[in-house]
Amino acid sequence: MLRLVACPSCRTQYDVTRITTPVIHCPCGAQIPNQAPVAVDAPVERCSSCGAALGPDARTCGYCRSTIVRDLRLLGLICPECFARSPEKAKFCTRCGLKFVPQPAPGSVPEISCPQDHETLIARSVGGLICHECRTCHGMWVPADDFDALLNKAVTARRTRPSQGLGGHVHHERPAASFKVVYRKCPVCGDVMQRKNYAGRSGIIIDWCGSHGTWLDADEMEEIATFIFDGGLERSLADQEQKRASQMAGPSQMRGVFEHVKNDGTLLEFFSELIDF
Ligand SMILES: [Zn+2]
Ligand SMILES: [Zn+2]
Numbered sequence: 378m379l380r381l382v383a384c385p386s387c388r389t390q391y392d393v394t395r396i397t398t399p400v401i402h403c404p405c406g407a408q409i410p411n412q413a414p415v416a417v418d419a420p421v422e423r424c425s426s427c428g429a430a431l432g433p434d435a436r437t438c439g440y441c442r443s444t445i446v447r448d449l450r451l452l453g454l455i456c457p458e459c460f461a462r463s464p465e466k467a468k469f470c471t472r473c474g475l476k477f478v479p480q481p482a483p484g485s486v487p488e489i490s491c492p493q494d495h496e497t498l499i500a501r502s503v504g505g506l507i508c509h510e511c512r513t514c515h516g517m518w519v520p521a522d523d524f525d526a527l528l529n530k531a532v533t534a535r536r537t538r539p540s541q542g543l544g545g546h547v548h549h550e551r552p553a554a555s556f557k558v559v560y561r562k563c564p565v566c567g568d569v570m571q572r573k574n575y576a577g578r579s580g581i582i583i584d585w586c587g588s589h590g591t592w593l594d595a596d597e598m599e600e601i602a603t604f605i606f607d608g609g610l611e612r613s614l615a616d617q618e619q620k621r622a623s624q625m626a627g628p629s630q631m632r633g634v635f636e637h638v639k640n641d642g643t644l645l646e647f648f649s650e651l652i653d654f
């Protein structure tokens with residue numbers, strides 16, 4: 378059963394399900410006692426799937442149509458703020474409507490430091506994947522194989538919520554100084570990482586250790602997703618495909634590839650091929 382605590386100072390929620398140390402040291406400086414909270418009895422007033430307010434007898438949510446669970450035996454997740462019970466898989470507290478965003482508890486994942494400024498990176502759950510964020514330079518370390526998954530999510534997020542976040546992003550030219558070539562070391566093995574121009578020609582340079590993961594400077598993730606969404610990745614694919622196609626096939630086969638990419642969500646498989654040049 379998922380167990381959450383909230384930092385009394387910065388309100389970050391931590392997943393302490395498997396944490397046995399008596400105190401959690403929040404990166405904000407606060408100390409959080411790791412005690413099993415005592416649940417309070419409270420009526421279910423919010424949809425645990427979308428957070429919408431519910432009538433006292435509602436059996437399904439009027440907004441998202443989720444079934445409302447009121448059986449106490451099925452409510453096991455205790456809200457770290459109001460201590461009411463919610464279903465184990467709840468996204469929102471059934472009483473106060475708090476959105477549950479559990480982060481990995483400090484100390485529960487190996488500590489690594491920023492390849493740029495050597496600050497200790499903070500483990501963060503990004504779309505269900507554990508990434509490591511630098512609070513100083515806002516760069517992000519994405520372990521081994523998770524980069525593709527992360528991009529997939531970024532692209533999906535952009536497609537489904539075009540008005541938020543990435544949607545308003547305008548690609549800006551970087552100051553010339555930031556193009557200065559710096560070879561960074563992998564925060565896990567210490568070897569110098571490879572620099573790759575993401576998708577061959579995007580101008581977005583990522584640092585990559587083949588064994589351990591990918592380092593993204595601040596905003597690079599967003600730029601990459603923007604690049605994909607604006608069709609940059611498809612243009613790069615077109616270049617590559619054109620080369621291949623001119624050697625072995627006609628335009629009809631090429632179109633087939635693009636239908637596949639667009640409809641099937643396998644953009645990232647192509648992507649991994651592309652950065653692995
Ligand atoms: Zn805190
Ligand atoms: Zn709902």
Ligand SMILES: [Zn+2]
Pocket residue numbers: 456457458459460461470471472473474475
């Ligand atoms: Zn609550």
Ligand SMILES: [Zn+2]
Pocket residue numbers: 491492493494495496511512513514515516
């Ligand atoms: Zn940093």
Ligand SMILES: [Zn+2]
Pocket residue numbers: 563564565566567568586587588589590
């Ligand atoms: Zn490495």
